[in-house]
Amino acid sequence: MVARTIVITSGKGGVGKTTTTANLAVELAKIGKKVVAIDGDIGLRNLDVVMGLENRIVYTLVDVVEGACRLNQALVRDKRIENLYMLPAAQTRTKDAVTSEQMCEICSMLSDEFDFILIDSPAGIESGFRNAAAPAQEALVVTTPEVSAVRDADRIIGLLESMEKRGISLVINRLSPKMVKRGDMLDISDVVEILSINLIGIVPEDEAVITSTNRGEPLTFQAVGPAARAFSNLAKRILGEKVPFDELEHMNNKGILGHIKKLFGV
Amino acid sequence: MAFLDRWFGRNKTKDEAKERLQLVLIHDRTDLAPELLEQLRAELIKVICNYLEVDDKKIELGLEREDRTVALVANIPVKNIKRYIPNAKNK
Ligand SMILES: Nc1ncnc2c1ncn2[C@@H]1O[C@H](COP(=O)(O)OP(=O)(O)O)[C@@H](O)[C@H]1O
Ligand SMILES: [Mg+2]
Numbered sequence: 444m445v446a447r448t449i450v451i452t453s454g455k456g457g458v459g460k461t462t463t464t465a466n467l468a469v470e471l472a473k474i475g476k477k478v479v480a481i482d483g484d485i486g487l488r489n490l491d492v493v494m495g496l497e498n499r500i501v502y503t504l505v506d507v508v509e510g511a512c513r514l515n516q517a518l519v520r521d522k523r524i525e526n527l528y529m530l531p532a533a534q535t536r537t538k539d540a541v542t543s544e545q546m547c548e549i550c551s552m553l554s555d556e557f558d559f560i561l562i563d564s565p566a567g568i569e570s571g572f573r574n575a576a577a578p579a580q581e582a583l584v585v586t587t588p589e590v591s592a593v594r595d596a597d598r599i600i601g602l603l604e605s606m607e608k609r610g611i612s613l614v615i616n617r618l619s620p621k622m623v624k625r626g627d628m629l630d631i632s633d634v635v636e637i638l639s640i641n642l643i644g645i646v647p648e649d650e651a652v653i654t655s656t657n658r659g660e661p662l663t664f665q666a667v668g669p670a671a672r673a674f675s676n677l678a679k680r681i682l683g684e685k686v687p688f689d690e691l692e693h694m695n696n697k698g699i700l701g702h703i704k705k706l707f708g709v
Numbered sequence: 710m711a712f713l714d715r716w717f718g719r720n721k722t723k724d725e726a727k728e729r730l731q732l733v734l735i736h737d738r739t740d741l742a743p744e745l746l747e748q749l750r751a752e753l754i755k756v757i758c759n760y761l762e763v764d765d766k767k768i769e770l771g772l773e774r775e776d777r778t779v780a781l782v783a784n785i786p787v788k789n790i791k792r793y794i795p796n797a798k799n800k
Pocket of ligand 1: 489656
């Protein structure tokens, strides 16, 4: 096995990198792929709580780098689903505790064991981002449909291109169909036109993202809902399946009109 | 009057967002890659020289922002113009 190594990044903080990493990891594992999600946000780790694995951490990535433990000892296996692992970041250290070379080394050790290595990048364009991006061949750039987030995404895309990443794809998160319809939110074609990169995922604003984080269960453990469906589509597209971009239509059909339509079978 | 504007489909905030983003990215991208304008300048001079004799030391070229648009503004002093021969490539 040689893992596909994908960094999930954005420039701006709070746009959904960690949410995307966690849910994509679960979706790929559900399909049967062996996945490890690495928390690249050293000093501000969050992937553990979003995945609900915070109580199972013994060692961290920094311990591996410093030789305090073996790589296998630091990997946290998700007991709820087969084939899913997480490599936690250290909370009490700074980004300088790891170098790009060490990140690459860790990933090359994992590469034989896994189908996918997903790296959750910290915000910003400095060393934390560079360390997270260094081992990746591919990148998912996450943005929300807002001026500041799209601007930062543009900057990150420029940096990823200069690092010669091959597949750079875009995930638009927190889209509100209602606001788009009203003309008060950049729509998908606006964002894609401005950034001119390959679109791979559209994730609607969905309260279930927050309630599932409250519980420490990635959304995609429970069945359906607009965001869960969106992450499932994202995983399929990453595996090369041609899935139509109907995330928002699907959501609209769930409104009152959708229920009426269902009643009348149309 | 915002509600009236909206009523008539004007002044959607997303149009403003898009316009502002496009402008700010023109600046971000050129600030980050000044080579882009340098290359444009060099190629532009090459083409112009097929037709005109210009003073390439005095050429000014840059992006200028005016209210809601960005324009490529060039000031190119001309020293001489070539004699135009119909149907012939000016070389
Ligand atoms: N599609 C969504 N709908 C609703 N809330 C979301 C969505 N995506 C992310 N969030 C919320 O936004 C916040 C930031 O998300 P997070 O994944 O931590 O961003 P990042 O890792 O980029 O900083 C979290 O509180 C998360 O629950
Ligand atoms: Mg995060």
